[in-house]
Amino acid sequence: MCGFWGLNYGGSSWIWMFGFSLLRWALFIGAVVWIVKTITKNSNRSYFSSNKAVDLLHERYVNGEITEEEYLHKKKILND
Template sequence: MHNQFDYMGPNMFLMFLIPLVILLVVGLSIYMINKNNNENRGDKETALDILDKRYANGEIDEEEYLKKKKILKN
């Protein structure tokens, strides 16, 4: 006597495998996008960092440095 599952065979395996692969690809894509966004966020310098470097390199004098620093902190 046969039941309804005797005829599915390999197709039954594909019914579970294809959605699993799709979920895996979507999950991996989301992970990679978030990882990339977090890495890019850490590389950005703040305006105060740039101002400090310009002062340290002698591009601006102390008066200009203090004036701009006060503006940026407000």
């Protein structure tokens, strides 16, 4: 009895095992890549947004919009 592509289903079980093994490894590697990208994206985002906030705070202080006391207090909060 012939199966798909003329192969016997019973004799081609190694193909299925190999295919599912590849699929399992592809899913595992994909999950690891996704986790690493998510972690690095979040850490980069907080780093850059923090720097942007500190830069904006410094700019407001230089322009005289806030006092030195306010500047130091807010800078301390942002750096924690």
